[in-house]
Amino acid sequence: MSTEILMPALSPTMEEGTLAKWLVKEGDTVASGDIIAEIETDKATMEFEAVDEGTIGKILIEEGTEGVKVNTAIAVLLEDGESADDIQATSSAPAETETEDATKEAAPAASAAAPETPKVDQSPDWPEGTAMKLQTVREAIRDAMAEEMRSTDEVFLMGEEVAEYNGAYKVSQGLLDEFGSRRVIDTPITEHGFAGIGVGAAFGGLRPIVEFMTFNFAMQAIDQIINSAAKTLYMSGGQMGAPIVFRGPNGAAARVGAQHSQDYAAWYSQIPGLKVCMPYSASDAKGLMKTAIRDPNPVVFLENEILYGQSFDVPDMDDFTIPFGKAKIWREGSDVTIVSFGIGMKYALEAADKLAEDGISAEVIDLRTLRPMDTGTVINSVMKTNRCVTVEEGFPVCSIGSYISSVLMQDAFDYLDAPVINCTGKDVPMPYAANLEKLALTTTAEVIEAVKKVTYR
Amino acid sequence: MAAKKTTAKPNVSKDELLQYYKDMLLIRRFEEKAGQLYGMGLIGGFCHLYIGQEAVVVGIEAAAKEGDKRITSYRDHGHMLACGMDPKGVMAELTGREGGYSKGKGGSMHMFSKEKHFYGGHGIVAAQVPLGAGLAFSDKYRGNDNVTFAYFGDGAANQGQVYETYNMAELWDLPVIFVIENNQYAMGTSVQRSTKSPSLWERGAAYGIEGEEVDGMDVLAVKAAAEKAVAHCRAGKGPYILEVKTYRYRGHSMSDPAKYRTREEVQKMRDTRDAIEHVRTMLLDGKHASEDDLKSVDKEIKEIVNNAAEFSKESPEPALEELWTDIYATELPQEA
Numbered sequence: 001m002s003t004e005i006l007m008p009a010l011s012p013t014m015e016e017g018t019l020a021k022w023l024v025k026e027g028d029t030v031a032s033g034d035i036i037a038e039i040e041t042d043k044a045t046m047e048f049e050a051v052d053e054g055t056i057g058k059i060l061i062e063e064g065t066e067g068v069k070v071n072t073a074i075a076v077l078l079e080d081g082e083s084a085d086d087i088q089a090t091s092s093a094p095a096e097t098e099t100e101d102a103t104k105e106a107a108p109a110a111s112a113a114a115p116e117t118p119k120v121d122q123s124p125d126w127p128e129g130t131a132m133k134l135q136t137v138r139e140a141i142r143d144a145m146a147e148e149m150r151s152t153d154e155v156f157l158m159g160e161e162v163a164e165y166n167g168a169y170k171v172s173q174g175l176l177d178e179f180g181s182r183r184v185i186d187t188p189i190t191e192h193g194f195a196g197i198g199v200g201a202a203f204g205g206l207r208p209i210v211e212f213m214t215f216n217f218a219m220q221a222i223d224q225i226i227n228s229a230a231k232t233l234y235m236s237g238g239q240m241g242a243p244i245v246f247r248g249p250n251g252a253a254a255r256v257g258a259q260h261s262q263d264y265a266a267w268y269s270q271i272p273g274l275k276v277c278m279p280y281s282a283s284d285a286k287g288l289m290k291t292a293i294r295d296p297n298p299v300v301f302l303e304n305e306i307l308y309g310q311s312f313d314v315p316d317m318d319d320f321t322i323p324f325g326k327a328k329i330w331r332e333g334s335d336v337t338i339v340s341f342g343i344g345m346k347y348a349l350e351a352a353d354k355l356a357e358d359g360i361s362a363e364v365i366d367l368r369t370l371r372p373m374d375t376g377t378v379i380n381s382v383m384k385t386n387r388c389v390t391v392e393e394g395f396p397v398c399s400i401g402s403y404i405s406s407v408l409m410q411d412a413f414d415y416l417d418a419p420v421i422n423c424t425g426k427d428v429p430m431p432y433a434a435n436l437e438k439l440a441l442t443t444t445a446e447v448i449e450a451v452k453k454v455t456y457r
Numbered sequence: 458m459a460a461k462k463t464t465a466k467p468n469v470s471k472d473e474l475l476q477y478y479k480d481m482l483l484i485r486r487f488e489e490k491a492g493q494l495y496g497m498g499l500i501g502g503f504c505h506l507y508i509g510q511e512a513v514v515v516g517i518e519a520a521a522k523e524g525d526k527r528i529t530s531y532r533d534h535g536h537m538l539a540c541g542m543d544p545k546g547v548m549a550e551l552t553g554r555e556g557g558y559s560k561g562k563g564g565s566m567h568m569f570s571k572e573k574h575f576y577g578g579h580g581i582v583a584a585q586v587p588l589g590a591g592l593a594f595s596d597k598y599r600g601n602d603n604v605t606f607a608y609f610g611d612g613a614a615n616q617g618q619v620y621e622t623y624n625m626a627e628l629w630d631l632p633v634i635f636v637i638e639n640n641q642y643a644m645g646t647s648v649q650r651s652t653k654s655p656s657l658w659e660r661g662a663a664y665g666i667e668g669e670e671v672d673g674m675d676v677l678a679v680k681a682a683a684e685k686a687v688a689h690c691r692a693g694k695g696p697y698i699l700e701v702k703t704y705r706y707r708g709h710s711m712s713d714p715a716k717y718r719t720r721e722e723v724q725k726m727r728d729t730r731d732a733i734e735h736v737r738t739m740l741l742d743g744k745h746a747s748e749d750d751l752k753s754v755d756k757e758i759k760e761i762v763n764n765a766a767e768f769s770k771e772s773p774e775p776a777l778e779e780l781w782t783d784i785y786a787t788e789l790p791q792e793a
Contacts, residue, residue, distance in 0.1 A: 006496065006497055007496075008493075008495070008496025008497070009495065009496055009497070009498045010496065010711060010712060011711070011712035012501060012502050012503070012712060014712075032486075032489050033489070033508075033706070033727070035720070041712070043712060043714075044712075044714035044716070045714055046708075046712075046714045047714070047715075047720075048496075049489075049492070051489050051490065051492065051493040070496075070497075070498055071497055071498060156598070182598070187625065188621075188624060188625065188628070190621040190624065190625065192587070192617065192618045192621055193587050193618050193621025193622050193624070193625055194587075194621075194625065195587075196584065196586070196587025196588050196590070196591060196618060196622070197587045197588075197590050197591040197594055197622070197625060198591060199587075199588055199591055200528075200576075200587060200588035200589060200590060200591015200592045200593075200594065200595070201591040201592070201594045201595045201598070202591070203576050203588065203591065203592060203595075204526070204591065204592045204594070204595025204596065205595055205790065206594075206595045206598060207789075223581055223584060224584065224587065224588075227579075227580075227581050227584060228579070228581075228584055228588060232569070232577065233783050233784070233785070233786055234562060234783045234784055235559055235562065235563040235567035235569070235577070235578070236558075236559050236563060236567070236568075236569035236577070236783075237557075237558065237559035237560035237561075237562055237563065237569075237783060238560075238782065238783035238786075239558075239559070239569050239570070239571050240569055240571055240576070240790060241786045241790060243786075243789055243790070272784050273784055273785070275785075294789075296785075296786035296787065296788055296789045296790065297785050297786055
């Protein structure tokens, strides 16, 4: 049976081209791989190879023809024993390809503002009457890792100075002694490499915890976090993913300059396929870390150096976890909603205390997880208070606060009595000088000022 | 430090030789068909063909056992066929259809098979190298004797993460075989224009990793070297590097006019070094197969490829709901 040789698409964007030159003539035999023509695409002149073997029976498009549409028959190839007389009349119109325009059928992405009360889970995090113990955030994270390592051999910790040094910030104190060097692994200073090895180990069925000495250094590894860890489940059609936790201190510490002081909350929160936690208290750090280690997806767990040493009540339970996507209302209020997470909560709570003295009742919400984000709890609160201030240390452009603002605009517009104000770090690299550093961060005073603005006081 | 080049040819049976011929021919015919479907607009975006390099994966796979893992770059069709993945599923992924290995959501560069321990299909040059070492880490952690083949090209060999990985792989004795498929061109830049170090495998010596150069146009030479590397890894001696000298006949991707080399250079490789012709000659000269036998092999392969192409056209595009699936897993993956 004769086959038509079609005008090929030779680039992702080519729709038509020039048949610059035939390198074969009618009657020539060709084998697959032989170059039969030169075709000018929108980008370059390309050699066009035969795919099948046979004899060139007829050339349908003369060389030098411009504007030949992709999939137009340009020649006819005969198989053994056929002659040119066997060629049936062929149309030189391009064959239709049957790709549908999916965009036509796609459902609209966003629904119109529907000010319904979102259903949220605001059940208590632990049963009433649970005994509590005072613990630092550092100890809480260590205990969470140790508990999960005790229960599952697949869980291991790797990173710089995590083993023999007991952690650059002493978060992994004692873990080497308990679990040994097979499961608590010091790495060379090689973030890109060990992040990739961690993701590969997760593909292989292990459950790595990869510690970055700080998240500033994870920028060396961000390709592995995003392109390899976050996207593989989707790219594999659900066949395989990476159950892995990337953790370490994030954000500004104190006087360490621009390269060591950055909040990555908004960066990672943008990525589908990642989950992102940024706890404030020790109990949340513990409960969320245990959930993170058990989660079958890659989790970015953003800690804070300043918070490591701060103590909080932690429920004294055998197995205490906090689900992702559940915000915590730290204090209820009626005049304004302050939304924060991580160390921003320190300013939010301090501001709420001082505002109470001025007779302003602030509701303070700790998002705890940024992806998935419990926007429902925020919306419900704003439907009550009608005003909102967000607080974070990160840069202002495309911040978590700006996302919350857009959610409120779309889903609670009719409930807002004032524009949402985002308290953020300033739009500058972190300065070293003590006075300038203080100025670059957001402060309790700024939160108070923002609340007074949205409440028109 | 530097290991000697493997010169001894392995004992290979007539059946094995015929199998390698079939495996290589399947890859070549499959890729030619993929090129054709690309030309027809049925395959979109990037499409990197493996034509010319067939002896590399077929030779390496000849040394693998069940449980061994493999991972590679975006020039991945040959690796998938060589480890036994279904040509229909691969071709349907190329056309972006529901019947593809990734339900049409991965494309030419991103396919995976848990069943065949094929871990992708990675589009960022050299990212698969630490991932491959991580796969090997998981086997060492579990204490089994599986090895991982981490394939990358001469272009990737200049990425920093390769050397970060070499360092840790040797430090931790990971059972990973780094297969450098040196096809001599990183897109349009020849090896000579990208480095002054004459051999890529020797760079492993700086980290204490043994390795060797292999003739990648000779499937038996690749097999022999792979067997040596595998034995090294399985014995717990850590990683091994194989720099397999090969040649890609086609452009870097479908839209590469390949003006950085002469047509004569390509034609010379095709005429004098072609890996498939090499085995074909061995089969005929050794009277292991007749012309008719090989003709029927050709026919058999053609049918497999045509069936794959048909399947890839008939399989429907993914349902629109698939846009929103497979972003998050709800349960931990099960061991394959």
